[in-house]
Every structure is written in structure tokens, then in C-alpha cells.
Amino acid sequence: MPEGPEIRRAADQVAEALQGRPLRRVRVGQGYLKPLISALTGQRVIRVDTLGKAMLTRFDNGLTLYTHNQLYGRWKTGPADLPADGRRQLRIALVTDRSAAHLYSATTIELLNDQQVGDHPFLSRLGPDILHPETDKACLLERLSRNTFRNRRLGQLLTDQSFVAGLGNYLRCEILFVSGLHPDLRPTDCHPAQLESLTDALLELPARSYHSGGITNDPARAQRLMADGATFEQARFHLFRREGLPCYHCGEPIRKSRNAGQACYLCSRCQPAKT
DNA sequence: TACATATGATCAT
DNA sequence: TGATCCTATGTAA
Numbered sequence A: 001m002p003e004g005p006e007i008r009r010a011a012d013q014v015a016e017a018l019q020g021r022p023l024r025r026v027r028v029g030q031g032y033l034k035p036l037i038s039a040l041t042g043q044r045v046i047r048v049d050t051l052g053k054a055m056l057t058r059f060d061n062g063l064t065l066y067t068h069n070q071l072y073g074r075w076k077t078g079p080a081d082l083p084a085d086g087r088r089q090l091r092i093a094l095v096t097d098r099s100a101a102h103l104y105s106a107t108t109i110e111l112l113n114d115q116q117v118g119d120h121p122f123l124s125r126l127g128p129d130i131l132h133p134e135t136d137k138a139c140l141l142e143r144l145s146r147n148t149f150r151n152r153r154l155g156q157l158l159t160d161q162s163f164v165a166g167l168g169n170y171l172r173c174e175i176l177f178v179s180g181l182h183p184d185l186r187p188t189d190c191h192p193a194q195l196e197s198l199t200d201a202l203l204e205l206p207a208r209s210y211h212s213g214g215i216t217n218d219p220a221r222a223q224r225l226m227a228d229g230a231t232f233e234q235a236r237f238h239l240f241r242r243e244g245l246p247c248y249h250c251g252e253p254i255r256k257s258r259n260a261g262q263a264c265y266l267c268s269r270c271q272p273a274k275t
Numbered sequence B: 001t002a003c004a005t006a007t008g009a010t011c012a013t
Numbered sequence C: 001t002g003a004t005c006c007t008a009t010g011t012a013a
Helices: A004-018 A035-040 A114-119 A137-145 A169-179 A192-212 A219-227
Strands: A025-028 A045-051 A054-059 A064-068 A074-079 A090-095 A099-104 A108-112 A255-259 A262-266
Touching: A004 A045, A004 A054, A004 A074, A004 A099, A004 A192, A025 A035, A035 A108, A064 A114, A108 A114, A137 A192, A169 A192, A169 A262, A192 A219
Parallel strands: none
Antiparallel strands: A025 A090, A045 A054, A054 A064, A064 A108, A074 A099, A090 A099, A255 A262
């Protein structure tokens, strides 16, 4: 569950499962995590925050469980007796009298105090969370104008977690398409109206994905496509993973290129290389 | 059944 | 820039 909206939904589930009730049992799947058992057993989850793709589970003893799923990590929640999935590597299981949250295959699992959260080499470099209410249009326009960001190519900039935290490859492709901007353009190439379109899409698409469970396509279009027999995966995006299929706006075939090791999808007519 | 590819990030080169 | 972690999914055989 890779990008910010998916992580925020997972955090909602973990909070729903654990918040407010003391942990009866903590199980870990790897030796280096053993200290977490005594540190967390009996503690209560007071809140589950997200910072981009990082999840921060806050306990009432002042400690924070920082987890990062990267590509393969996955939370599963259920009743207290939720059986472990034997086909996957269980990292940690947090269990109250009523419910359980299991984390599988995650790359990063660290128990931190507030000082360590503040000094953390990854967390301290993150830009503002794209789903956070305080991340608004003015905030994004200000960041786009900064010397450190204004000359970067948009394709690179949007997935740089120090610019904003929570965007990944599908959101980058979808945001640039909706904004009508080519990934090789830089903020300094864009007219004010284009920066407005970009900030609008930067705010709208992650929020839409969070609320819809992963749809960034126009909601009415996605609904119509699924009514006509398309699968969720086929209907959810404007152009991500739609190589060779016609653009919904102009009919031009969607093109796929390779950009710094990641696939990049674009419509060459809707996203011209020059402004 | 086998293989290619992937929504992420780090590390080695 | 490529390999790597690890698992799921879709396509090819």
C-alpha cells in the first residue's frame, strides 16, 4: 500500500483497531525487535499519525512506533485472535483485548522518543504532508518558488519527499496530466496559471484518492467505466498504466517512458514539452 | 508454471 | 545507475 493516501487509510484502520485500549500482547517476528515487547505491552495507542508514507503510532508512554512499508509492507487488522498469515513475514503484532493489528514485510520499524523523532535522518527531511489540512495552496506555491525547488524538473520534484511528503509514482503521473504539464518542465518554466493548476491538482488528487480508496480518475468517469464492466484497476487512473490506450481528453495514445528508473506515463498532446 | 513488473527507498558502484 | 529488499499481480508459455 504504497503512497500517502493508502498509508493514511491504513493508519485509520490501525487507529480504529487499537486506539484507547491497552496492548495485551505484542509479538515480533525478528530478533532485533524483541525490546519492543516489554516497551509496548500494557501501553495504549493514543493516535496514529502519518507523515507522507511514514506511519507514526503514538503511545501514552511518550514513545512513537515509526513504520515504513516501502513497496511490500502491509497492515492487517481484525479481532484479537486474528491468525497470522503464514505466507508472509510478520514483523509485529499489536493486540488488545478486542482487536489486533499485524504488520507484514515492512522495511522500517523503529521505536523512538520525541527527541529521536525530531532528529531522525529520514523523518526530519520530509516536506509537509500532502494530506495535512495546513498544506494549502499558499504553502505549495511558496515551496515551488524556493531556490531549492524552482529549477527542478517536475517529474523529479513531485516524488521528492522533501518537497512534499506522500506523493509517489501514480500520483505524480496523474497530477501532471491533470495539470497539463510535461514532466520535464520546471516551476520556472510555468506561467502563473499553470502553477495554479498544478497546486490545485497537488491538493485535489491525493485527497480524492484517500476518500475514494485509490481513484484519481474523474469520479463520474470511473463510475461509468466500472458500470460498463471495467475493473477497479482499469477505471481508477487517467493514464497511469494505460500505455497505448487513448487519452480520455484528446484520444492520443498514452505514452510510457522510463524516467530515473521509474515508469512515467504521459499524453504528449495534453502535456506539451513547451509552455 | 514461469516470468516480468511494481505505488519506495537505500546502498553500492 | 543498478541491485536489493519482499510480495502481489498480470501476462506469457
